[in-house]
Amino acid sequence: xxxxxxxxxxxxxxxxxxxxxxxxxxxxxxxxxxxxxxxxxxxxxxxxxxxxxxxxxxxxxxxxxxxxxxxxxxxxxxxxxxxxxxxxxxxxxxxxxxxxxxxxxxxxxxxxxxxxxxxxxxxxxxxxxxxxxxxxxxxxxxxxxxxxxxxxxxxxxxxxxxxxxxxxxxxxxxxxxxxxxxxxxxxxxxxxxxxxxxxxxxxxxxxxxxxxxxxxxxxxxxxxxxxxxxxxxxxxxxxxxxxxxxxxxxxxxxxxxxxxxxxxxxxxxxxxxxxxxxxxxxxxxxxxxxxxxxxxxxxxxxxxxxxxxxxxxxxxxxxxxxxxxxxxxxxxxxxxxxxxxxxxxxxxxxxxxxxxxxxxxxxxxxxxxxxxxxxxxxxxxxxxxxxxxxxxxxxxxxxxxxxxxxxxxxxxxxxxxxxxxxxxxxxxxxxxxxxxxxxxxxxxxxxxxxxxxxxxxxxxxxxxxxxxxxxxxxxxxxxxxxxxxxxxxxxxxxxxxxxxxxxxxxxxxxxxxxxxxxxxxxxxxxxxxxxxxxxxxxxxxxxxxxxxxxxxxxxxxxxxxxxxxxxxxxxxxxxxxxxxxxxxxxxxxxxxxxxxxxxxxxxxxxxxxxxxxxxxxxxxxxxxxxxxxxxxxxxxxx
Amino acid sequence: xxxxxxxxxxxxxxxxxxxxxxxxxxxxxxxxxxxxxxxxxxxxxxxxxxxxxxxxxxxxxxxxxxxxxxxxxxxxxxxxxxxxxxxxxxxxxxxxxxxxxxxxxxxxxxxxxxxxxxxxxxxxxxxxxxxxxxxxxxxxxxxxxxxxxxxxxxxxxxxxxxxxxxxxxxxxxxxxxxxxxxxxxxxxxxxxxxxxxxxxxxxxxxxxxxxxxxxxxxxxxxxxxxxxxxxxxxxxxxxxxxxxxxxx
Numbered sequence: 001x002x003x004x005x006x007x008x009x010x011x012x013x014x015x016x017x018x019x020x021x022x023x024x025x026x027x028x029x030x031x032x033x034x035x036x037x038x039x040x041x042x043x044x045x046x047x048x049x050x051x052x053x054x055x056x057x058x059x060x061x062x063x064x065x066x067x068x069x070x071x072x073x074x075x076x077x078x079x080x081x082x083x084x085x086x087x088x089x090x091x092x093x094x095x096x097x098x099x100x101x102x103x104x105x106x107x108x109x110x111x112x113x114x115x116x117x118x119x120x121x122x123x124x125x126x127x128x129x130x131x132x133x134x135x136x137x138x139x140x141x142x143x144x145x146x147x148x149x150x151x152x153x154x155x156x157x158x159x160x161x162x163x164x165x166x167x168x169x170x171x172x173x174x175x176x177x178x179x180x181x182x183x184x185x186x187x188x189x190x191x192x193x194x195x196x197x198x199x200x201x202x203x204x205x206x207x208x209x210x211x212x213x214x215x216x217x218x219x220x221x222x223x224x225x226x227x228x229x230x231x232x233x234x235x236x237x238x239x240x241x242x243x244x245x246x247x248x249x250x251x252x253x254x255x256x257x258x259x260x261x262x263x264x265x266x267x268x269x270x271x272x273x274x275x276x277x278x279x280x281x282x283x284x285x286x287x288x289x290x291x292x293x294x295x296x297x298x299x300x301x302x303x304x305x306x307x308x309x310x311x312x313x314x315x316x317x318x319x320x321x322x323x324x325x326x327x328x329x330x331x332x333x334x335x336x337x338x339x340x341x342x343x344x345x346x347x348x349x350x351x352x353x354x355x356x357x358x359x360x361x362x363x364x365x366x367x368x369x370x371x372x373x374x375x376x377x378x379x380x381x382x383x384x385x386x387x388x389x390x391x392x393x394x395x396x397x398x399x400x401x402x403x404x405x406x407x408x409x410x411x412x413x414x415x416x417x418x419x420x421x422x423x424x425x426x427x428x429x430x431x432x433x434x435x436x437x438x439x440x441x442x443x444x445x446x447x448x449x450x451x452x453x454x455x456x457x458x459x460x461x462x463x464x465x466x467x468x469x470x471x472x473x474x475x476x477x478x479x480x481x482x483x484x485x486x487x488x489x490x491x492x493x494x495x496x497x498x499x500x501x502x503x504x505x506x507x508x509x510x511x512x513x514x515x516x517x518x519x520x521x522x523x524x525x526x527x528x529x530x531x532x533x534x535x536x537x538x539x540x541x542x543x544x545x546x547x548x549x550x551x552x553x554x555x556x557x558x559x560x561x562x563x564x565x566x567x568x569x570x571x572x573x574x575x576x577x578x579x580x581x582x583x584x585x586x587x588x589x590x591x592x593x594x595x596x597x598x599x600x601x602x603x604x605x606x607x608x609x610x611x612x613x614x615x616x617x618x619x620x621x622x623x624x625x626x627x628x629x630x631x632x633x634x635x636x637x638x
Numbered sequence: 639x640x641x642x643x644x645x646x647x648x649x650x651x652x653x654x655x656x657x658x659x660x661x662x663x664x665x666x667x668x669x670x671x672x673x674x675x676x677x678x679x680x681x682x683x684x685x686x687x688x689x690x691x692x693x694x695x696x697x698x699x700x701x702x703x704x705x706x707x708x709x710x711x712x713x714x715x716x717x718x719x720x721x722x723x724x725x726x727x728x729x730x731x732x733x734x735x736x737x738x739x740x741x742x743x744x745x746x747x748x749x750x751x752x753x754x755x756x757x758x759x760x761x762x763x764x765x766x767x768x769x770x771x772x773x774x775x776x777x778x779x780x781x782x783x784x785x786x787x788x789x790x791x792x793x794x795x796x797x798x799x800x801x802x803x804x805x806x807x808x809x810x811x812x813x814x815x816x817x818x819x820x821x822x823x824x825x826x827x828x829x830x831x832x833x834x835x836x837x838x839x840x841x842x843x844x845x846x847x848x849x850x851x852x853x854x855x856x857x858x859x860x861x862x863x864x865x866x867x868x869x870x871x872x873x874x875x876x877x878x879x880x881x882x883x884x885x886x
Contacts, residue, residue, distance in 0.1 A: 050772070051771075051772040065701075066693060066703065067758070067799065068759075069759070070696075070702060072696060072701070075698055075700050084778070122775075124778040125776065125778050126773070127778075128775070128828070129776070129781075129828055130828070131768045131823050131826050131829050133792040133795050133822070134788075136782075136784070136785045136788040140783050141779045141782060142779055156778075158792060161700065161796065165792075168795065171762070172762060172768070175762045179763035179764060185759075187756070187759075210748055239701065240695055273666075273668040276669050276673045276674075276677055278672065278676055278697060279697045279698075281697075281698045381698070381699065381723070384723045384725065385723070387725070450772045451773075454772065496684075498684055500680060542684065543683075544683055544686060544687060549649075549650070549749070550650075550691055552691050553683060
């Protein structure tokens, strides 16, 4: 395997325009001869499926949910970044590009990030035209808010439901194409494997989640937009159904998996309340615009009512440590700072794993009505979950797994190491380096789907002939048999432990050993215990019901079976990367004041892993990161 | 606390269903309703029995997947709350709780508490969009929208498409769902060009799918987890009358 990022030549700001002119086109009359399979209907998948259909391709689109409108992009609250400079506060394409590279701790590919910043402005125009009800000012123009890791106001938002509104925009564009017959939609259908024929991605094998039937679909290209793998940690802010099966199967068929250890722990989530907890709920980072984060200065005060602790007894630790960014320090830094104060024994709440997010100053300054207008739905959500009124008492928050920057390796065209297999959105690794800034996931998902893939897929398809292998081809049948056998094997185990109990154990192990802080001893321990747990899973899991009908326990088992393998790669990558950068914090590599210490000399590369078979360790390939425009510096938010 | 659950079990759309009784023991107030069901399911699976099947995904009240009727009320009857955000602190020790799927002819049961809501998708496919292709759109600030209109459009766009409105209605009418999308798009300047065609096509698809008529009892708005107000229906009726008058 050789990694060729295919970055166009020429000066950075002109690369994308030049590339768009240089790449091959597919004649409009020929487009309808090509079948494209799109898996996943979040921002990236829905926007790609709609845009490709508008161009004239034949699209088949798949999602595990009952409707394409439900993908987890819908849960994004805060907003979407774009370099519009509507505020006249000094924003520009270059500044958004630079902030993203710096926020990613200089571990992202320069050319991809610059393109992302360039097309960000088109995304806003597109969404407005679709009728996305972005927040407006009284003059009728678009409003903005600030987000972590930036000193300009460039985030567009729709109350606390920006992800929902952007996803509904993409879903409506997709629905229009379904209505026109250009897209055939397959809801409640889960991709369980990829079919590669003569080295090219030619189709997928799926399970119909209602009938249980396993079947194949052939296509000239396969697009995976299946999201991230945060649920490998069991507790995360992801939806219950989010899983890594599609990308993991593609990895095992030859697609390189890049930077799996880059996971984002979000600083503002509602703390865990007990063992029954099924998922964690995020409170938008936008709250940090008006909320101040603190813990008591003295351990003894931690059990007291927050209101009874005087101003000089409080430690506003983010403002103290990072005066210029304060409460808007990037996510990785804020999360680690929260962990630090809790490790010191100054955490609050029943579990002592929590910090305060306090709105009393903003309420005094702006009035409760203004705060209600900005964040009302978030305060309601907090009250529903915790039973507490955050207008009167500070919220309690704690970091939780939220996003995975790692994913399948893709080149500048978003194509993986398997020709014909494209990967978009959170499922790829491309734009966020070692840490993603707030309001950038929505931007990347839509950039990939609306404005990048529709160009770059043509370049690939123009070089192939639209001759589909029929699904009766031997390779389809072989993969179908493998998938069916795996399902049978799972159902035959009939052991003693439920999938959930095994998943929870895996998640706890990963969170302890490969969560906010990692070290060599812990990772080595995890790498010993994960294979044991996997063996336990394959020997002792119990799955009721049958393969030929709705069977949620079986669906879940298949996903957790893949997490059991992915967890090992995650720890292997974390052990390999002997430096700290962004969300990957190795305790052995830190500065005197506890900040991440990068090692640019030895680790300025993308680590892409190649599957070598079940009994062999994966093989590491390195894509060097070359910075032409930016100077790699130590990230400082002080 | 300990609870008794009477849960609807049904093998598939063609088999008859029935209530089964389960005991939920040591329920904690901080659990969500679905987490309580997860615990019951864990016990069922460990005993080799098939778990209670229900739909859920985001579990933070925004994806619209969860769809349970609790004690006769879709989503359980707490203002502005989906069932995944309904917490057990609202129930009492010893209580008996009935759990059923959405019941409406256009939403056939797939299994236990899972129903098929594809009819909603077909209504959106008929006209619940603005016909713009990717690219070539004007600058976002080229189309000013007054804050008042924009806020009203956002109120309507907040619908999560869960179908509780249909489940609550004695006629299984989908008017609140359809009117929310019509209002969102018809109010905005971007959506005006195809306003008449949109409402006519969405309403006729709604009728073809078998949803019943609206008699404005307001049960839909009462259970809506996003509190979509009833006046959306009035707005849609006006737009529909105009569209028919213009010959759509």
